[in-house]
Amino acid sequence: MNEEVNFVVDSAKESMDGAISHLEKELVKIRAGKASPAMLSSVMVDYYGSQTPLSQVSNINTPDARTISVQPWEKSMLQVIETAIMNANLGFNPMNNGDFVIINVPPLTEERRLQLVKQAKAEAEDAKVSVRSARQEANKEIKNLDISEDLEKNAIIDIQELTDNYVTKIDNILELKEAEIMKV
Structure with a gap:
């Protein structure tokens, strides 16, 4: 029993x-001031017709506390990734330098x-x-x-x-x- x-x-x-x-x-x-790759965990990218998490099409790094860099595995994905980050409505303004998508995380x-x-x-x-x-x-x-x-x-x-x-x-x-x- x-x-x-x-x-x-x-x-x-x-x-x-x-x-x-x-x-x-x-x-x-939920971000707490400093940059973290987890901030982009909800971003989905259109990868050859299917919605794919951003982390599966690129490397996501934080070179410093206020910056996130996204390096796609294929250069052709730069524009798609940039658009997906903007559409995710996270309050980020991504910049594309030809190799990386760089996101400056604004202070809260x-x-x-x-x-x-x-x-x-x-x-x-x-x-x-x-x-x-x-x-x-x-x-x-x-x-x-x-x-x-x-x-x-x-x-x-x-x-x-x-x-x-x-x-x-x-x-x-x-x-x-x-x-x-x-x-x-």
Whole structure:
């Protein structure tokens, strides 16, 4: 009987881990002042008729904290890449020097920083919703198991503690990202 409870708790923990890793991936995309290749992760390029991630048709580097350079594997892709970056609506103005597409990352304004913090908070809230739905699912599964009342209550308490721990983790991750965004 106890194995079933452990299985439910473990599967809830796995779902909550998934919510945390998704949050971390999403927060990497939110820029915090310095240039990062991850800023272009959402850019798709028309590569011979199919939409392809920019990272699969070029090398993306950051020569310094304010510059991103994109070196396409085929020179004919320069114009396509430049257009795709502009169309991605990231607030960048790419320049083409014949070999590379160079993007100067402008310093963030106070208004833009506040928008990014709001975006980070929304991502964190989504992660919390995922954690809570994993808790709800686990509680439902526990109630459907044929176990004693005491075991059921203890399992529900364990799941709640797990949920609280993950919500705290999410808050800590958000706090760090917020500080990173607001740092001038």
